[in-house]
Amino acid sequence: MNIRVAVDDVSARVAAIVAELQHLEGPMLPILHRLQEEFGYIPEVAKQIIANALNLSRAEVHGVITFYHDFKSHPSGRHVLKLCRAEACQSMGCEPLADKIKAKLGIDWHETTPDGAVTLEPVFCLGLCAQAPAAMLDGELHARLDEHCLSDILAEVRA
Structure with a gap:
């Protein structure tokens, strides 16, 4: 139950960030930077949310995340x-x-x-x-x- 709530909270926060920034011209990088700032990494759930909002495939979003070395797929150390x-x-x-x-x-x-x-x-x-x-x-x-x-x-x- 707690894990589900945590995932739902992350999804909701990701969706809010995407909604806030998707109107920008070339919004993917600003969205990814804000997510990285918010979470310290790009949560896996974010890929599909971004893809849906920007009318892209999940693979396209994944490609951008993995191309840039500063985007992390899991939390960094302290x-x-x-x-x-x-x-x-x-x-x-x-x-x-x-x-x-x-x-x-x-x-x-x-x-x-x-x-x-x-x-x-x-x-x-x-x-x-x-x-x-x-x-x-x-x-x-x-x-x-x-x-x-x-x-x-x-x-x-x-x-």
Whole structure:
């Protein structure tokens, strides 16, 4: 019973957001951004609601969601750690650091630790090429990463 109520509440909120924004020219991205802001991810039920409102197929909506890396299909952890994997960061050793991060957290890209503390995401340029390798934790940039910085970042997200 409680699960059904929760699903109905999510569907109702999704429908309200879609109704509010569907009049815009090119409304899908504004709708998806608002849903992501509201829920922290795009609920599965939203795909059909958006498709019906915009006269699209569910597959078309799914295609847009999966094309853009910032749209999530499930909730992220309390902290989101994004590690740059662009060329400058690669040349400065981001791959060995990424391997260490994944090993210490016990997760891979796009996964969340079992305790829900950290989600690990790859990104392809944070604009800190001259200070590579770089990462972003909860919107805060970290440059010139090394194992020491990595330990501090991981301690921060585990606190």
